[in-house]
Amino acid sequence: MLLKASKFIRIYEISRPKEGNFLRAVNFPFSTIVDINRFVRLYIEVFSTSLFNREKDLDKKFRRMLEAMSSEYDFRWVEETPKDFSGSFFYTATYSDSQIADLVETLILNGVRARILLALKPQGKWLCSLAIASDREILHLLKTHFSSVRRINERTFRKAANGSLINPKLLKRLTLQKMPGVAGLPVLDLKIPVRFTFEPKNALKVGKIIHFTTGKETVDAFLPVQRINQHVAILATTGAGKTNLCRYLVIELHRKGIPCLIFDWKRDYGYLAALIDAELYDFRENLFTFNPLKPAGDPAMWAKELANIMAEVISGSAYGSGAFSVYVKLIDELYRERGIYDGSRNYPTVFDLLEKLENLSRQKLSERERNWVASALKLFRSLAVGKTREAFSVREGVSIAGLLERTVIIELDALGDPVAKAFFISVLLQKVRNFRLSRPERDELRHVIVIEEAQNVLKQGSEASSIITATYREIRSLCEGIIAITQMPSEFSKDALANTNTFFVMRLVHGEDKKVVRDILGLSSEQLRILEHLERVLHS
Ligand SMILES: Nc1ncnc2c1ncn2[C@@H]1O[C@H](COP(=O)(O)OP(=O)(O)OP(=O)(O)O)[C@@H](O)[C@H]1O
Numbered sequence: 001m002l003l004k005a006s007k008f009i010r011i012y013e014i015s016r017p018k019e020g021n022f023l024r025a026v027n028f029p030f031s032t033i034v035d036i037n038r039f040v041r042l043y044i045e046v047f048s049t050s051l052f053n054r055e056k057d058l059d060k061k062f063r064r065m066l067e068a069m070s071s072e073y074d075f076r077w078v079e080e081t082p083k084d085f086s087g088s089f090f091y092t093a094t095y096s097d098s099q100i101a102d103l104v105e106t107l108i109l110n111g112v113r114a115r116i117l118l119a120l121k122p123q124g125k126w127l128c129s130l131a132i133a134s135d136r137e138i139l140h141l142l143k144t145h146f147s148s149v150r151r152i153n154e155r156t157f158r159k160a161a162n163g164s165l166i167n168p169k170l171l172k173r174l175t176l177q178k179m180p181g182v183a184g185l186p187v188l189d190l191k192i193p194v195r196f197t198f199e200p201k202n203a204l205k206v207g208k209i210i211h212f213t214t215g216k217e218t219v220d221a222f223l224p225v226q227r228i229n230q231h232v233a234i235l236a237t238t239g240a241g242k243t244n245l246c247r248y249l250v251i252e253l254h255r256k257g258i259p260c261l262i263f264d265w266k267r268d269y270g271y272l273a274a275l276i277d278a279e280l281y282d283f284r285e286n287l288f289t290f291n292p293l294k295p296a297g298d299p300a301m302w303a304k305e306l307a308n309i310m311a312e313v314i315s316g317s318a319y320g321s322g323a324f325s326v327y328v329k330l331i332d333e334l335y336r337e338r339g340i341y342d343g344s345r346n347y348p349t350v351f352d353l354l355e356k357l358e359n360l361s362r363q364k365l366s367e368r369e370r371n372w373v374a375s376a377l378k379l380f381r382s383l384a385v386g387k388t389r390e391a392f393s394v395r396e397g398v399s400i401a402g403l404l405e406r407t408v409i410i411e412l413d414a415l416g417d418p419v420a421k422a423f424f425i426s427v428l429l430q431k432v433r434n435f436r437l438s439r440p441e442r443d444e445l446r447h448v449i450v451i452e453e454a455q456n457v458l459k460q461g462s463e464a465s466s467i468i469t470a471t472y473r474e475i476r477s478l479c480e481g482i483i484a485i486t487q488m489p490s491e492f493s494k495d496a497l498a499n500t501n502t503f504f505v506m507r508l509v510h511g512e513d514k515k516v517v518r519d520i521l522g523l524s525s526e527q528l529r530i531l532e533h534l535e536r537v538l539h540s
């Protein structure tokens with residue numbers, strides 16, 4: 001019996017609908033239920049007898065098929081039967097793909113709770129039947145989308161829900177791999193806006209979606225947690241509320257068990273420490289002890305990575321430049337003297353490197369070399385005073401593994417100049433990357449890094465060869481998400497922007513900054529004008 005051997009599954013987190021279209025995958029021989037209640041739930045009913053000849057091992061076969069489908073179309077699913085629904089009922093047998101998509105959007109925007117059953121029905125030519133239940137009288141609304149809508153009673157709706165609108169015989173024939181005449185059938189091409197398909201429990205509520213004409217708040221906007229490992233950027237002019245939004249995201253992530261590492265430039269996050277039991281470090285009292293020269297991974301590799309970061313951050317040179325050669329030579333010397341390559345843990349510190357740089361500066365150098373040495377000297381000398389000396393004098397420092405286990409705020413203000421801060425952030429970021437690389441876990445978001453004033457670390461310019469930008473790109477698959485915050489989007493690395501998935505754009509004023517945002521989000525000039533006048537409204 002056909003109906004007995006059917007199963008309901010709910011599909012969620014469709015993260016990469018192929019060609020923006022998911023339901024192409026679930027046409028035959030499934031019937032589909034689209035449940036709309038603030039956001040969309042998508043159920044499909046799978047008829048087993050039409051798929052698999054014999055009833056033997058049905059569960060296993062179901063599972064195997066769904067696993068194959070979900071990996072191809074990148075969604076998740078759970079077995080779940082849609083809840084009962086009562087209200088007004090309608091039926092139509094005419095549809096077009098975009099009409100259904102528009103209808104879904106209209107229902108959401110109007111806050112209508114509804115259930116749409118999509119089922120195939122042969123009627124001379126192939127058609128898709130829609131049975132619609134709604135908590136409101138929506139005939140007028142339906143008529144704007146479909147020409148022939150009629151009212152039906154609850155019993156007919158239930159029949160449709162039970163699959164009896166579908167001719168079982170035909171359904172069975174349709175499950176053949178290829179049938180003459182089937183190829184040209186209209187397949188459902190319903191685009192459900194991805195943002196509506198997420199479950200609040202797997203997502204952070206980030207605001208309200210506002211109807212663009214009525215200005216009415218409609219549904220909640222969600223940011224799926226797992227999308228954060230594709231990185232987030234918060235772009236807005238100063239005072240627009242970037243930090244405020246980010247603090248909120250940190251708290252919500254904490255609630256969902258995802259800890260954050262926050263690089264705090266202006267002591268904006270300190271109060272979170274008590275609120276969510278985060279660890280608060282600084283370079284004044286609760287020192288963040290750190291040794292950039294302790295290799296993260298293979299010492300020879302680390303010598304190069306560190307020298308590259310120094311070249312980039314300290315002397316603004318490109319990857320593998322002359323500055324790099326000077327720095328890597330000194331680090332290599334230190335590692336040799338200390339037996340680091342042979343496994344010794346007697347790591348040198350930045351002050352040992354400072355000494356080397358001082359010796360070098362007394363030798364005969366070219367003008368350019370002198371500049372590279374001078375800029376590194378300037379940085380390390382600035383670290384050699386007061387409490388920062390203590391923080392950077394350690395051999396081991398705070399453990400990276402421990403650092404990623406809970407929310408940690410590092411107040412950077414005592415580090416002084418922006419170069420020192422950028423150097424510290426870049427080295428720590430690289431260490432986190434190397435640590436993650438050495439672990440087996442991939443892809444699933446486990447931890448988030450917040451970088452305020454991100455334009456200082458991910459700089460606009462020669463990013464193509466930048467080690468820091470490469471790390472930003474790469475760390476996405478290493479269970480780490482980055483929230484980059486900047487009030488100067490035009491100074492922020494283009495490459496990093498291109499590798500960011502979610503943008504929060506608030507008020508922007510400067511032409512160059514607006515241009516950047518227009519280009520990444522594809523905004524119209526009208527939308528661009530709105531940006532200037534935004535107060536504290538979110539756009540994702
Ligand atoms: N959603 C909001 N509702 C009301 N007030 C807000 C909101 N977000 C921020 N504010 C207030 O606006 C001010 C600036 O916010 P915030 O510090 O988050 O801005 P910012 O963009 O990080 O600024 P800066 O560029 O200076 O770092 C603060 O006084 C904050 O309390």
Ligand SMILES: [Mg+2]
Nearest residue numbers: 242243244268
């Ligand atoms: Mg701020």
